[in-house]
Amino acid sequence: MLPVSLGNSQYQSPDIKQFLSCLSAHSSNTILQAIYTPQNASYTSILNLHVQNKRYKTKNTPKPVAIITAKSENHVQATVTCAKSSRIQIRIRSGGHDYEAASYVSDVPFVILDMFPLQSVDVDVKSGTAWVQAGATIGQLYYEIAKKSNVLAFPAGVCPTLGTGGHFSGGGYGNLMRKYGLAVDNILDARVVDANGVIRDRKSMGEDLFWAIRGGGGASFAAILSWRIKLVPVPPQVTVFNVKKSMEPNVVNGTVIISFIGMFLGPIEKVVTLVSQSFPELGLKKSDCMAMPWVNSTLFWYGNPIGTPLESLLPTSQEPSTQYFKSRSDYNVWMQWNPYGGAMDEISASATPFPHRKGNLFLIQYFVFWDELLYEFMTPFVSKYPREAFLNYRDNDVGEKHPSSSTSLKDAQIYGAKFFKENFDRLVSVKTSVDPSNFFTYEQSIPPKSAHL
Template identity: 45%
Template sequence: MKFPVFSLLSVAFVLLVLPSSPAANPDNSPNDFVQCLIRSSSANPISQVLYTSKNSTYKSVLQFSINNLRFDTPTTPKPMVIVKPVDESQIQTVIYCCKKHDIQMRIRGGGHDYEGLSYVAQVPFVLLDMINLRSVDVDPVAATAWVQAGATLGELYYQIAQKSSTLAFPGGIWSTVGVSGLTSGGGYGVLRRKYGLAADNVLDARLIDANGRILDRKSMGEDLFWAIRGGGASSFGVILSWKLKLVSVPKIVTVFQVERTLEQNATEILHRWQAVAPKLPKDVEMRVAANTIWKHLPNEASKTVQEDDSRNVQDTKTISVKFIGSFLGQPKGLLSIMNKNFPELGLVGQDCTEVSYIQSVLMFSLFSAEDSPSGLLNRTAYKIPFKAKSDFVDKPISRQGLDGLFRILLQAAPGRTNFLFTSFGGRMDEISESATPFPHRAGTLYLMYMRVRTDGDTSNAMKWIRGLYRYLTPHVTKSPRAAYVNYNDLDLGVNNLQGTTSYKQASEWGRNYFKNNFDRLVKVKSSVDPDNFFRHEQSIPPFS
C-alpha cells in the first residue's frame, strides 16, 4: 500500500552549532546527533522536520500533543531533538542515528500516554512525533481501512463516515486518542460487546524494526503480529500503519442516559448493574460514571471545597451515578430489552435519543448530535493534568463495598475526579485470552477507571487516588491484580533506566497488564529486539 507524503510548511533549518550535552560520551551531544541525521537523510531533507530548543517553534511542537498536562511543566524532561517525519525513510534515519549515538527514542502518536512515556524520558532522548503521517484510506466495498500511525480516532471515524453510514471501527470513545496507541494496547469502545477490541479487528500492519527494516504481517511473522495487537507496539518497533477491518452498524442507533443519586437508590441500581450489564444482548452496551456533585450548588469543574467545617461540606455533596449506553437499533427494541432484563433502571423513552451512528460518536466524545462531524478532526480538545488507575472486576462488589467506594469519592471536591465502570461480556467472552496479548476476556464483568486532577495540591491528589486504589484491593481481580495497559500506571513497577531489567523485575508490572501472555511477549521481544533498542519505563524487556 502506498501512502501519500504529507507536505510540510517551510521550517528554518536547524542550527548546527548547539550547546554541548553534559553527557560523558561526546557522541551523545545534540550537535553530533543532528549532524548524523542531516548526513544520513536521503530524498526529503530531514533538516526541515527537525526541532531543537533553538527553534522558535520547538515549544509549541512539543506541547501540541501533550494531553496529560501533568507532563507539561518547566521541570518535565524535554527531548534533545524532535523529529516530525513526512516519509518513512526519515524514521529509518532517526533509528540509525539513535543507535549510533546510544540515545533513547520515544514515539508519539496522539499523545495520550497516561504516564507521558511517549514523549518524556528520564535520560537523554529524541522524540519521534508521527503527526505528519496520518492518512486514512477507507475502502467501503472491502470494508477495510489503511490508517497511518499519526491518525487519531476522530480522523478515522470522520473518514469512515464520509464513505459509509453503515460501517464503523470498534475503537475507543474519545476522538483525540491516537489510533496506533489505542490499537497496540487493545482498545475498547462502544462496539466492544458486539465486535471486540480494536486489536481484534486488525488485518495487517506495517512497522519499522530495530534494524530499520519495513515489515508487514507476512514478513514480520505471526508472533510479532500477535505482540503488537495488545502488547504495546512501542516495545517492538515503530508502527507505520494498520489495516483495519470495518464492521457493520445500522443507520440508526439509540443513545441513552439515566442519572440517579445516592438519595435515589443509585447504590442498589449499580449493584444490580454489575450482574445484568455483562449478560445483555451484544447490541447493548452500558457504562456507568460515578462522580461527586454538589446537592444545591452549581456543579462546575472549577468548584473547590470551601474552607469551613468538613462535616457541613460533606452534607452539601452527593454521588451522581449516570448509566450511559447505546443500542444498535431503535428505542423500541432497547426498551423491550431493558424492561425485561433491567427494570430497576427505569429506562423510559424520554431517556433515549435516536441518532445516526456518527452522531452517537460525536455525543460520546462530548460534542452534540447537531455538531458537524468535522469536529472530530480537532486533535487538542480537553487537556487536564491527571493521574489515573484501572482495575478489572470478576465478582460483583457488595453493597457495602460500593458504599465504601462512594465515601472515598465524597472526600474529593466535585469536578476533581472521574470514576467509570465499563461492562464487558458479549463478544469479549468469546475470544480467548491468549488470542492477543490483551487477556481480560471471559469472566471479566467490567473494567474500572479512576482519575484525579493533579493541578493544585498534587501531593494530596496522589495520596487520594492511591488510597482509593488500596481500598479496592479486596473487591477486584487477584493473582494478579489486573490492569489495562492503555491506562498505564508506573505505581505498578518500572524497568531500570539504564542497563538491563530482569524478567522477574518486569513481571511485577507485566503480569498485571498481560497475565500469562507476558511470557510470550518477552520471548517475542528477545527475538526481534534482543538489544532492547525500543525501551521505556514499562516496555517489554528481552531475556537478560
C-alpha cells in the same frame, strides 16, 4: 561525557550533532524541515501540541534534545537507524494520550519521533477494510469511514483525539467491544519499522511480532507506521441514551451522580424493552433515547451537544485543553465503568496480548485530579487489593518504577503479570527475537530475556 545506561549496555552520552548528521545522510532533504531542536522557535509549540496532561508541562519536565515530525515512512526509518547508531533513546508519540507521558518524556537524553503528520486514512468500502497511518486519530478514522458509508464502523475508543498508533497497539476498547471485540481483534495487517530500520508488513515480520504489536504495546517492539483494519457493519441508525441517577433518591443536587450512557445497534423500542427486562431499576423510557447514525453517536459519547458537526472529529492545531491529573484502572472519586460480556467472553485470552477477556465484568477507569493528600490516602487501599491492569491506562506505580534504561526482566514481571497475565512470557520471547539489544525501551516496556537484574 557522562556514562548513561541504555538497555543492558553502558555507553557515552549521545552526541546530538552525530544524530542530526546521520538523519541528513539517511534521508532526503525534506527531513530538515521535520527536525525541531530547542533552538527552534517552534520547538515548544510542537512539543506541547500533543501533551494531554499538565503534569508534564512544567519547567522541570525532561525535554527532548530534538523532535522529529515524521512526514514520510523514510523519516521514521532514518530516525530509528540514527537514534540506534547514536545511542539515543526515542519516544514514539501518536496522540499523546499517555497517563505517564512515556511517549514524550524520558529520564535519559531522548528524541521524540512524532507520528502525527502521518495521518492518511484510506477506506475501501467494497472490501470493508481501511489502511490507517499511525498519526491519524480515531476521530479522523470515524470521519473518513462516515464519508464513504453510513453502515460501516470500527470498534475503537471514545475520545476522538486518541492516536491510532498507541491506541490500537495497547488494545483499543470502545463502545462496540461487546459486539465486535477490541480494535486489535479487527486488525488484518500492519507496517512497522523494526529495530534495524527495516520496513516490514505482516508477512515479513512474522506472526509472532504481528501478535505482539496487537495489544502488547507497539513501542516495545517497533515503530508502527500503519494498520490495515477490518470495518464492521452497523445499522443506518443506532440508539443512544444518557440516564442520570442520584445516590440519594429525591435529592436533585446529590453529591454522587451516576450516568448510565448506552448505545444499542438497533431501534429505540427494542432497547427499551430489553433494558426494562434485564435492568428495570434504570427505568429507561423512550423519551430518554435518541436515534442517530453511528458516527454521530461517537460525538454524543464524547459529550458533544446534539447537532455538533462531524468536522469536530478532526484534529486541530491548537494545544489541548489539559488539567493536572493521573488516572488508573481502579476506583476513586471519578469513575468510568465499561461493561464486558458478549464478544469479549468469546475471544481467547491468548488471541492477542490483551488478556482481560472472559470472567471480567468491567473495565474501570478512575481519575485523580492532582491532589497529593487524596493520592496518599488512597494508595494503601489500592495496594492492598491488587488487580489486573490495562496497558493503555499506564501506571508506573504498578510494580516498582525504574529508569527506562534499567528495567530488568525480574522487575518487568511485576507489571507484566498485571498487564498481560500468562501472555507476558510470550511477549518477552518475541522481544528477545526482534530487539535483543532493547533499543525500543521505556519505563514499562517489554524487556528481552537478557535484560540485567
